[in-house]
Amino acid sequence: MSYSVPELEDAEVIFNMGYNAATSHPLVARRIVRAKKKGAKIICVDPRKTETARIADIFLQIKGGTNMLFLCSMAHVMVTEDLVDHEFIEAHTVGFEEYAREIADPKYAPEAVAEQTRLNPEDVRKAARLFASSKHTMTTWGMGVTQFSQGVECVIGCSNLALMTGNFGHYATGVGPVRGQNNVQGTCDMGVLPNVYPGYQKVTDPEVRAKFEKAWGVKLSDKNGSPLTHVPDKVLRESDSKKQIHGLLHYR
Numbered sequence: 001m002s003y004s005v006p007e008l009e010d011a012e013v014i015f016n017m018g019y020n021a022a023t024s025h026p027l028v029a030r031r032i033v034r035a036k037k038k039g040a041k042i043i044c045v046d047p048r049k050t051e052t053a054r055i056a057d058i059f060l061q062i063k064g065g066t067n068m069l070f071l072c073s074m075a076h077v078m079v080t081e082d083l084v085d086h087e088f089i090e091a092h093t094v095g096f097e098e099y100a101r102e103i104a105d106p107k108y109a110p111e112a113v114a115e116q117t118r119l120n121p122e123d124v125r126k127a128a129r130l131f132a133s134s135k136h137t138m139t140t141w142g143m144g145v146t147q148f149s150q151g152v153e154c155v156i157g158c159s160n161l162a163l164m165t166g167n168f169g170h171y172a173t174g175v176g177p178v179r180g181q182n183n184v185q186g187t188c189d190m191g192v193l194p195n196v197y198p199g200y201q202k203v204t205d206p207e208v209r210a211k212f213e214k215a216w217g218v219k220l221s222d223k224n225g226s227p228l229t230h231v232p233d234k235v236l237r238e239s240d241s242k243k244q245i246h247g248l249l250h251y252r
């Protein structure tokens with residue numbers, strides 16, 4: 001994330017795509033609600049009518065699988081209506097001219113992609129104008145963007161919107177990718193994964209393993225543990241009793 005979560009309360013516009021904080025991160029949701037009470041405008045892009053959608057000023061109920069088309073249509077409006085921050089682009093980005101020439105193609109207009117996205121073109125144009133209207137627009141996206149065949153491209157697309165409008169690099173602005181559930185980031189950072197110790201240090205690295213053996217006072221295996229997808233086999237089909245899984249502790 002390029003901003004801290006508390007900054008959300010001071011956003012003027014929140015662009016929320018493929019993410020429902022109310023179910024994934026309730027404490028983040030509280031920040032969004034506080035921002036709304038202070039006057040922030042919310043754009044919500046989601047196939048579902050989520051809790052975030054219910055408080056949104058603009059709700060774009062996109063058809064699943066058309067994320068990239070939608071983001072291109074947002075960028076098209078910003079470029080063709082000259083809603084971009086030329087000074088910021090010149091100082092902090094590269095490749096904009098080539099990108100702008102491509103994205104200005106009429107094939108990316110909201111009207112041209114409306115059949116695929118199932119969005120009202122005028123609503124998309126309103127969203128693009130609102131996004132670009134503030135230098136305190138904060139973008140959040142979740143698994144609805146990243147767990148998708150065009151996930152990387154869509155992350156770039158969201159980032160491009162922020163960069164084009166100068167919404168990056170200062171207080172209460174920027175991009176905020178979030179994980180899928182409460183504290184999944186923290187548990188991963190602390191090594192609750194089958195192949196790494198805390199700090200994403202590899203189980204198979206002898207020097208790393210020796211360090212943790214000394215710190216913890218135990219002998220550690222040089223083999224990776226079992227990923228979740230292998231657990232059912234370990235429970236149901238493992239014949240070696242020493243390798244069988246007899247219980248599973250699950251926490252967040």
